[in-house]
Amino acid sequence: EAQVTQNPRYLITVTGKKLTVTCSQNMNHEYMSWYRQDPGLGLRQIYYSMNVEVTDKGDVPEGYKVSRKEKRNFPLILESPSPNQTSLYFCASRDRGTYGYTFGSGTRLTVV
Amino acid sequence: EDKVVQSPLSLVVHEGDTVTLNCSYEVTNFRSLLWYKQEKKAPTFLFMLTSSGIEKKSGRLSSILDKKELSSILNITATQTGDSAIYLCAVFTRDDKIIFGKGTRLHILP
Numbered sequence A: 001e002a003q004v005t006q007n008p009r010y011l012i013t014v015t016g017k018k019l020t021v022t023c024s025q026n027m028n029h030e031y032m033s034w035y036r037q038d039p040g041l042g043l044r045q046i047y048y049s050m051n052v053e054v055t056d057k058g059d060v061p062e063g064y065k066v067s068r069k070e071k072r073n074f075p076l077i078l079e080s081p082s083p084n085q086t087s088l089y090f091c092a093s094r095d096r097g098t099y100g101y102t103f104g105s106g107t108r109l110t111v112v
Numbered sequence B: 001e002d003k004v005v006q007s008p009l010s011l012v013v014h015e016g017d018t019v020t021l022n023c024s025y026e027v028t029n030f031r032s033l034l035w036y037k038q039e040k041k042a043p044t045f046l047f048m049l050t051s052s053g054i055e056k057k058s059g060r061l062s063s064i065l066d067k068k069e070l071s072s073i074l075n076i077t078a079t080q081t082g083d084s085a086i087y088l089c090a091v092f093t094r095d096d097k098i099i100f101g102k103g104t105r106l107h108i109l110p
Helices: none
Strands: A004-007 A010-013 A019-025 A031-038 A042-051 A054-057 A076-078 A087-094 A107-111 B003-007 B010-014 B019-026 B030-038 B043-049 B056-058 B061-066 B071-076 B085-093 B098-100 B104-109
Touching (some): A004 A087, A010 A019, A019 A031, A019 A107, A042 B085, B010 B019, B019 B085, B043 B061, B043 B071, B043 B085, B071 B085
Parallel strands (some): B010 B104
Antiparallel strands (some): A004 A019, A031 A087, A042 A054, A087 A107, B003 B019, B019 B071, B030 B043, B030 B085, B085 B098, B085 B104
16 A cells, blocks of 8 residues: 555653654655644654755754655754754655555654 | 735635635736635645636536736635635646646534
8 A cells, every 4th residue: 555654653752852853755756845833833854865875954953963864754853952942843755757655654853 | 927816815704605716816927727615624626717708517516717907716615614714826837837826714503
């Protein structure tokens, strides 16, 4: 089944403890992206990647890192999480020339 | 700054009613407009609109783009409780960015 898989689905962590949210897609898509969704603010793009080793900042990149060493994987790294990074995170992918993203199921992160 | 504005933010109607959701945009490099439906978790793709005035239809849902007015509407006729969701509008730009609106939360009462 074609899908975008994120892990974990839920995560509660403490301030300052590094964490990684994994994202993997099995559709051979070139484009991948990370979003966060907050009440009243909608979906905001954190980082995106147009291909292996090609990444760029979205609208809210501060406090996050990404890497794209392989086409299928696009992990989101929080080196020192803070409470304002408590949010619902979505990974998404699409192919070149198509506009509709396929979204993962989301990761609800709470930083205390 | 590019932005996408949806209205209303929230809407409650009874089953069987028809609803119209609005999306307006101000972007410098418009390519297409996208509609998504978000139920419990991940948004799912509904429509992509590129040309003005051409209606896209899928069952009871339809959407149309007005490039002159920089807006789009999403219509849902004969609503059902399963239509309850957040509906997201997004604009895809020529420099490959997607800008999402904040969404319209639709609740259908039985």
